Amino acid sequence: NRLKAIDLFIEKNPEYEKKFTLVLVVVPSRIGTKNYFLLKKQVDEMVGYINGKYGSIEWIPIWYLYRQLPLINLTALYNIADVALVTPLRDGMNLVAKEYLATKTEKKGVLILSEMAGAARELGEAIIVNPNDIEAIVEAIRRAFSLSDEEQIEMNRIMNRRLSRYTIEKWAKEFLESLIKAGDIQLEYSTKKMTKTIRNRIQKDYLSAQQRLLLLDYDGTLVAFADTPRKAKPDERLLNLLNKLTSDKKNQVVIISGRKKETLESWFNLSRLILVAEHGAWIKKAPNDWQTIEPLSNQWKEQIRPLMEHYVDWTPGSFLEEKDFSLVWHYRKADPNLADVRTKELENALLDLIANLNLGVLRGNKIIEIKNVSINKGRIASLLLKDYPADFILAVGDDYTDEDIFMVLPENAYTIKVGISSTYAHYSIQSPEDVRQFLFELTEVNQ
The missing domain is CATH 3.40.50.2000 (Glycogen Phosphorylase B;)
Known part of the structure; x- marks a missing residue:
């Protein structure tokens, strides 16, 4: 060249x-x-x-x-x-x-x-x-x-x-500090790991509870991440698991996701399952229609979209997803080295562009999302706590958007992070498959 x-x-x-x-x-x-x-x-x-x-x-x-x-x-x-x-x-x-x-x-x-x-x-x-x-x-x-x-x-x-x-010398010092930090994270993970004793305690409290609130993330929690959003459709096994959980009258199950409301509605047709889309912008309590938790504007998209489309053109393998109140740049299929460069550039460019707008930049798992700053999973979780008082609260999530939930829940809530990373959650679990097994065990203990 x-x-x-x-x-x-x-x-x-x-x-x-x-x-x-x-x-x-x-x-x-x-x-x-x-x-x-x-x-x-x-x-x-x-x-x-x-x-x-x-x-x-x-x-x-x-x-x-x-x-x-x-x-x-x-x-x-x-x-x-x-x-x-x-x-x-x-x-x-x-x-x-x-x-x-x-x-x-x-x-x-x-x-x-x-x-x-x-x-x-x-x-x-x-x-x-x-x-x-x-x-x-x-x-x-x-x-x-x-x-x-x-x-x-x-x-x-x-x-x-x-x-x-x-x-x-400075590089070596920083390298060793990073190594020590990784060890600290590993130690933190091992101390929070879901042991059999912890599982038994959760199952015991679940069994004795009169009202339960289960807040579940979707991608990376109930299903593994996929190359494109369409490939993460729930399988029959997951739908059966959710059906078991929601059929228990003591349970109020909520899926809190970053996905579009149309996608969630097409995937889940369970009468007692509450769906939350776009990280809390939309909520659907069956049989009601979708509602926003506050009046929201999306007029800002016309200003932001051209910049994000430019980075799609500039980064092979990436694509732009448009939701009602957010824009998401996906780069899971892009070259990792190039994506590392582009994500920093795009994030900085977006921060400059939204300085006077009521917007926030969210870094998720292989995505950069821009949305109204007032919308987050913690806020919707707080509203759900008021609407559905419970003596057993469980929240499971995998990335830092779920940290907002972990932070607002009461101390007696069981909060579980999927994967190894620093977290406000009380416990950690290894993978979506382990999450499914854990939830299945809860349904069995109630038999």
């Missing part, structure tokens, strides 16, 4: 002919493998094509060096290069970008860096590009050539200062 970008750059900017040379250093590796041979053949042909198309006795656009350069020569090349074009399609760190900056003793020079390189997270002042977007690389080269000396010096000063401060 770099070579295609150079070809397109010269074609679109003929005024730069004879004013620059690309020094392409290709270090031999994986010699003998078929794919490497084919890739090298493509590079050889592309270099020849560009040099033949634009080159002359006076100017060769690309100097092609297929060999390992000694460090002293490579350092000298970095030092004299006005622009470094570092655009890997995928890279864990990429030291070339940092080495280039380290050689800029006069601080002049422009780094163009792939957003897929790990170093891009530290070198935000560089010109960051999508390595798959040839037009973007062309624009980055044009911009690099147009930056003033003062702009180059300031950009490099900031990046070099950051690199000099973030030493290997």
Whole structure:
């Protein structure tokens, strides 16, 4: 893509002919493998094509060096290069970008860096590009050539200062701290884990209770996550389980989900099951129709939707889901490295855009959702507690939207988090399958 970008750059900017040379250093590796041979053949042909198309006795656009350069020569090349074009399609760190900056003793020079390189997270002042977007690389080269000396010096000063401060010792310290934190989370999980003793206590309290309120999340709690929302439809086994729970007159069962109300209604047709959609925006108490808990507006969508659609176009494998009062960007099927970059960018862009709106940005499991800030699962749980007084309260959920429920419930409520993470819940359970088994045991103890 770099070579295609150079070809397109010269074609679109003929005024730069004879004013620059690309020094392409290709270090031999994986010699003998078929794919490497084919890739090298493509590079050889592309270099020849560009040099033949634009080159002359006076100017060769690309100097092609297929060999390992000694460090002293490579350092000298970095030092004299006005622009470094570092655009890997995928890279864990990429030291070339940092080495280039380290050689800029006069601080002049422009780094163009792939957003897929790990170093891009530290070198935000560089010109960051999508390595798959040839037009973007062309624009980055044009911009690099147009930056003033003062702009180059300031950009490099900031990046070099950051690199000099973030030493290997500091990295090692942060790594060990993260490792210790992971151990603390594991310890917390083990202390909250649902043991047989805890299960027996819950079953005993369940059996003796006169009125029970069961608040259940759906995705990640009753069913495992799926690539697309449509694939998470409840199976017959789950429907039978919910039917058993709701047929007990002492139970009031509520599914509190982030899903659309139309989806929940099409999936669940149980007369005594309360459905809550869009994290609490909608509630349906059979046989009543859906109701909102307060007047809500969705006029803000026209302002927000174009930005989120842009990130759908920019992130292959992602898609936008529109609900009545929220917009959700799903990225479960996107490349994990690219998604990691895009989620931070989109979240920051959304926070800037909604500064004066009554909206909040919610980070869920492989989603970013924007919705009215007053709507959350904790608020609807509080209303349900008033409407359905109970001497046995159980809440089960898997992500931080469910933490709002755990926080508002009384201390004597049984709160259970699915998975390993920090939580306000009293106990933790491993998977949706374990949740189903636990709920099934409750129905059996009541026989």
